[in-house]
Amino acid sequence: CEWAAEYKILGYELITTMNDAKHSLAMYIRHGLKDVSVLEESKAMGISIVVIRIRQLTITNVYRPPNLEWPKPALPSFPHPAVYLGDFNSNHSQWGYSKNDAAVEQLTDLASFTDVHLLFDPKQPSTFCSARWNTEHNPDLCFLTKENSGVPLQASRTVLGNFPCSQHHPTIMHVGFGAPLIESTPKLCKNFCKANWVAYTAKVEDEIHRIKSIPENDCFIDLLIKAAMKHIPHNYHKVYTPCWQPETEALFKEYEKSSDPDTAKVLLESLSSACLKRWNETVEGLDFIHSSCKTWALLHKLGAADLVKHHEPKVTANAVASHLFHNSKTKTNKLTRQKVQKELLQGPTTSPLSSPYTIEEINKALMANKSRKVAGKDSISPEFLKNLGPKGRAWLADLFTAVHSTGKIPKSWRE
The missing domain is CATH 3.60.10.10 (Endonuclease/exonuclease/phosphatase)
Structure with a gap:
């Protein structure tokens, strides 16, 4: 041709x-x-x-x-x-x-x-x-x-x-026959159950005195991430086949040698029976009374086949603050301004709201914070803060006091 x-x-x-x-x-x-x-x-x-x-x-x-x-x-x-x-x-x-x-x-x-x-x-x-x-x-x-x-x-x-x-x-x-493959999201996953929290706390306690308690807290974030990467097991999820067992591996090797469709059929039947057995065990073990974490995790996995595109929000905290700032400039007359200034001068110089933050307040806030929540923009998980020592919690109290007194909010908080 x-x-x-x-x-x-x-x-x-x-x-x-x-x-x-x-x-x-x-x-x-x-x-x-x-x-x-x-x-x-x-x-x-x-x-x-x-x-x-x-x-x-x-x-x-x-x-x-x-x-x-x-x-x-x-x-x-x-x-x-x-x-x-x-x-x-x-x-x-x-x-x-x-x-x-x-x-x-x-x-x-x-x-x-x-x-x-x-x-x-x-x-x-x-x-x-x-x-x-x-x-x-x-x-x-x-x-x-x-x-x-x-x-x-x-x-x-x-x-x-x-x-x-x-x-x-x-x-x-x-x-032809094909085993299902699961492709996880390329996000770093940490195993908090096997973390060495004692070494993590000691690492942060030894180095946190070098960091100033100022709103520009990038050094503090770097310290927590550095300590977590060293003392918390972490890895990326790889492509894998659910319920792949030694029996399935043996059938797969046999199929690679012979290319027999009957062997492939037995392989898939073995894989399907293993998946069915695991599904029955998972459903029977669901318990909403004591802990709903596993149940919600299962629901998220069931919806993982339909990939959801995550879009960045069009409205940021900076945009909201800018909108409020520009709209709050109302026109007032001279008498009103003088009245407001007089009331401010007659008011108390200090109040409970302007007092420095204490370690007790930080402890209560960390206790009220739930674990196993998704990290924010700064990649700091709640577990990182919950396992801080006395020096780390005192540093957090000084940071919030500095933010309150200066009015400067860290950049990562405004994103």
Whole structure:
């Protein structure tokens, strides 16, 4: 093929093509893929069909131009496992069209398509966007064969975004068995249960006398984080498979050697039974009376599959303070200003609100603060402050006194 040399895909090689005056069909495979053979190349009534086999899987690539009838038989029949995919250009309500056309009725009435499973998710984007009519359709389809028990071949389908110089959207289909992978958020997690709080407190007590109690408390934050990183176990959650046990590991190694689908099926059944057992144990152990932390953690995990985008608040504390400052400048007459100044001069010079903060007040505030809460913008967890020693708590009292007397609020508090 003359154009095949121009359309190269990095990491893939062209194995077969079918050319036409208007339409062409090509199939690429990944470099290094073994046990690949071309079974059939046919063109009947203008419909192009290419069939290849990769190990035990048969893949039938179809292209049907619009307004053409399906031949009889429309597609070759292959034993399980087999996949039929391509541009069918057929309208049916099962894949998003408002009504069925005559071509799809011919296709669904065929014996080869009475025992296949349609791989389609209406929540995903359409596979074709018409630039002329500004409409979206789903002409690109995928059908899977079923086992004797009626279970279809395991597969997943993902429709990507726009593709350059094409109205079709690329579609990725993963066929075969796959263990679920959990990807955690890239946030540093600390194990407070295994923390050495004695060493942490001693570290802060030894070095806090070098830091001044001023609103610019960046040095204090750095000291707490430095002590926490040294005496509190921490790590990032890695990608993992839930309920992966030694039995599952042995089956996985066996499957890597043999590539037997029966072994993969047993592996997934073992993984599913382990997940079901853990789920039953988790639900039976829920207790809202004594502690609801584990229950709320479970609810958060159940919603982790739907990734929530966290947006920064548009209104900050600085914006609120600036708004109040500008709107508080009311116009007053001279008599009112003189009256206010006179009342201020006659008032007491000191009050309980202006007295310095004490360690007892700091202790009460830390006791009222709940543990296991999310750290703020400064990455300081409540546990960091709760485990401060006498010197650290005295430093906090001096800090709040300085903020109260000077009116300067630390920058991290205003974000």
